[in-house]
Amino acid sequence: MGRSPCCDKVGLKKGPWTPEEDQKLLDYIKEHGHGSWRALPSKAGLQRCGKSCRLRWINYLRPDIKRGKFSLQEEQTVIQLHALLGNRWSAIATHLPKRTDNEIKNYWNTHLKKRLAKMGIDPVTHKPKNDALLTGDGQSKSVANLSHIAQWESARLEAEARLVRESRLRSNAHSSLQQLANPPCFAASSSSTSTSAPLLSKSEPPAMASRSLDALKAWNNGWSRSTEGNGGILGRGTGGDLESPTSTLTFSENVPPIMARGGGGENSVAMIEFVGSSSSCDQGGIMREREWKEEGIGNPSQLPEYKEGFENSMSFTSHEMTLSIEATWTAESLRTSDNGIAEEGFTNLLLNNTDERSQSDGGGDESENGSGSGTDYYEDNKNYWNSILNLVNSSPSDSSMF
DNA sequence: AAATGAAACAACCGCCCTGTC
DNA sequence: GGACAGGGCGGTTGTTTCATT
Numbered sequence: 087m088g089r090s091p092c093c094d095k096v097g098l099k100k101g102p103w104t105p106e107e108d109q110k111l112l113d114y115i116k117e118h119g120h121g122s123w124r125a126l127p128s129k130a131g132l133q134r135c136g137k138s139c140r141l142r143w144i145n146y147l148r149p150d151i152k153r154g155k156f157s158l159q160e161e162q163t164v165i166q167l168h169a170l171l172g173n174r175w176s177a178i179a180t181h182l183p184k185r186t187d188n189e190i191k192n193y194w195n196t197h198l199k200k201r202l203a204k205m206g207i208d209p210v211t212h213k214p215k216n217d218a219l220l221t222g223d224g225q226s227k228s229v230a231n232l233s234h235i236a237q238w239e240s241a242r243l244e245a246e247a248r249l250v251r252e253s254r255l256r257s258n259a260h261s262s263l264q265q266l267a268n269p270p271c272f273a274a275s276s277s278s279t280s281t282s283a284p285l286l287s288k289s290e291p292p293a294m295a296s297r298s299l300d301a302l303k304a305w306n307n308g309w310s311r312s313t314e315g316n317g318g319i320l321g322r323g324t325g326g327d328l329e330s331p332t333s334t335l336t337f338s339e340n341v342p343p344i345m346a347r348g349g350g351g352e353n354s355v356a357m358i359e360f361v362g363s364s365s366s367c368d369q370g371g372i373m374r375e376r377e378w379k380e381e382g383i384g385n386p387s388q389l390p391e392y393k394e395g396f397e398n399s400m401s402f403t404s405h406e407m408t409l410s411i412e413a414t415w416t417a418e419s420l421r422t423s424d425n426g427i428a429e430e431g432f433t434n435l436l437l438n439n440t441d442e443r444s445q446s447d448g449g450g451d452e453s454e455n456g457s458g459s460g461t462d463y464y465e466d467n468k469n470y471w472n473s474i475l476n477l478v479n480s481s482p483s484d485s486s487m488f
Numbered sequence: 489a490a491a492t493g494a495a496a497c498a499a500c501c502g503c504c505c506t507g508t509c
Numbered sequence: 510g511g512a513c514a515g516g517g518c519g520g521t522t523g524t525t526t527c528a529t530t
Contacts (some may be wrong), residue, residue, distance in 0.1 A: 102524075103499085123516075137500085140516075141500080144517095
């Protein structure tokens with residue numbers, strides 16, 4: 087299907103915006119709203135493409151955006167969310183108030199990515215570049231199992247938290263409709279649509295789960311030693327059992343990505359299949375961000391009831407109760423161990439100790455530069471992912487998160 | 489002071505999804 | 510169901526600024 091360009095490019099100005107153009111755009115939107123972006127330039131007296139106007143407004147002229155240097159907290163958040171979400175800048179941006187996806191993306195590409203790379207940490211996988219050492223020994227099989235387990239848990243946690251949240255949101259926003267409709271909820275399979283599909287199609291880049299779990303794999307490899315016999319993650323998943331009382335998740339590797347865009351070369355596609363016996367359900371729909379906007383809610387994560395709802399949402403139905411337990415278990419399991427884990431995350435090490443570390447490593451073995459080895463490595467990864475999980479747990483999040 | 493390269497930032501491009509007709 | 514418009518998104522490129530030689 088061919089499509090016409092978004093605008094007639096002949097005679098339209100490109101390049102940096104002038105203050106006059108900005109003012110025209112501001113004045114027009116202030117008075118009329120943006121309406122149709124395509125029609126806006128002529129109405130506003132701008133020799134610009136509507137798309138260009140839209141971008142200018144969204145990224146720079148909107149009154150509710152913050153410009154300037156990123157704070158330490160913002161940097162941490164970006165790094166942590168990128169580890170979890172990959173290059174989903176818009177999703178990351180929802181957790182950084184007043185920052186645009188474009189700005190975050192640029193900041194990542196020009197600052198954070200280089201900083202990680204400089205420390206010997208792969209900015210794509212968020213793991214040390216010499217990670218191969220960890221899978222080259224005789225533990226590769228158990229590591230692989232752990233990887234599956236952790237991968238499953240991570241994806242499931244995300245999916246289930248999202249479902250619960252959406253259910254809660256819907257119950258708030260569409261309570262009257264919910265009384266009328268009661269469709270099957272977790273019957274989603276590989277052909278599912280509203281619930282699971284977005285998670286693992288557009289919202290979930292194929293590379294994401296494996297990316298995050300590569301680090302978890304290494305982490306668990308070390309961490310599991312301290313939790314064996316304590317009913318930790320190993321106790322649950324030993325033997326490669328990926329079944330869950332509430333859901334199953336199938337990872338199909340080497341399958342072409344669902345989405346061509348941004349998939350990169352990692353072709354792991356996850357198909358989530360809920361087979362649980364839930365007594366209530368998601369009500370078969372999603373309260374999407376667009377709906378929030380249409381209803382004038384704005385960013386739902388800012389609503390007190392939303393935050394409260396998210397926190398409380400883990401205790402409604404039998405299914406959701408299960409989610410509560412397991413989500414808590416997962417997070418808590420990852421957060422605690424016999425040794426205890428410092429709250430200070432690996433990211434803090436990146437952000438605060440870059441210089442010290444690089445200096446101290448500077449004269450040492452190149453292979454250990456930036457990543458450490460042995461227990462240091464495990465500790466770093468534990469803290470790193472703890473930090474991420476804490477962030478996710480504490481964040482009210484919104485619809486773009488998962 | 490000029491030239492050069494690196495870094496940072498702003499904006500564009502192309503693809504894709506969704507809604508509407 | 511197909512065509513199209515509108516808009517979102519991520520990748521990439523162009524331009525400017527800064528640092529170094």
